Amino acid sequence: MAEAEKSSMSAMATEICNQIASIFTKPTDSPCPLNTIVSEISTVAIHKGKIFVYGVGREGLMLKALCMRLFHLGLSAHVVGDMTTPPISSSDLLVVSAGPGGFSTVDAICGVAKANGARVLLLTAQPESGSSLKFADAVAYLPAQTMADDEVGEESQSRRRLLPMGSVYEGAMFMLFEMVVFRLGELLGESPEAIRCRHTNLE
Helix, strand or coil: CCHHHHHHHHHHHHHHHHHHHHHHHCCCCCCCHHHHHHHHHHHHHHCCCEEEEECCHHHHHHHHHHHHHHHHCCCEEEECCCCCCCCCCCCCEEEEECCCCCCHHHHHHHHHHHHCCCEEEEEECCCCCCHHHHHCCEEEECCCCCHHHCCCCHHHHCCCCCCCCCHHHHHHHHHHHHHHHHHHHHHHCCCHHHHHHCCCCCC
């Protein structure tokens, strides 16, 4: 690979990382999302409850990645919709994401969880509005751009951005979840060796 191509890729990677990292320095009156998520998950872990995750589109993919690592941490973690997903109960936690504030499928699943007594942790970029907010026991606020506030119009359509639509929010989810896994590993006393031992070998 030519040096010019390497330099261009490095510059783009740096711009992406800086744009996502800036989300975590924006002033806000909301509680720290890292502390909120770690508190909710660790409380369920201490009481031997189950953790369920659900999100649509790329938000859902980020939550699936979190679920994988929660399993590696030794937790009972499940993706809503999988064939092996158990029933949810009052000792459990449902973690959902609705970046724009709400989705009909997220709302429906939250409603079932609440009807069965489970807690709901909502990740969103719209913490004061949106249909999913009424189901949330706890809210993790990520002040990032989503499809809901993506720029529209002729001027913005003629200019390609490095992180379009909801990519900033989804990238921030990934970074936040890596922090969550690191913090939980410390709290739960899980060594890197123990975490690695739970990774599948059927690959």
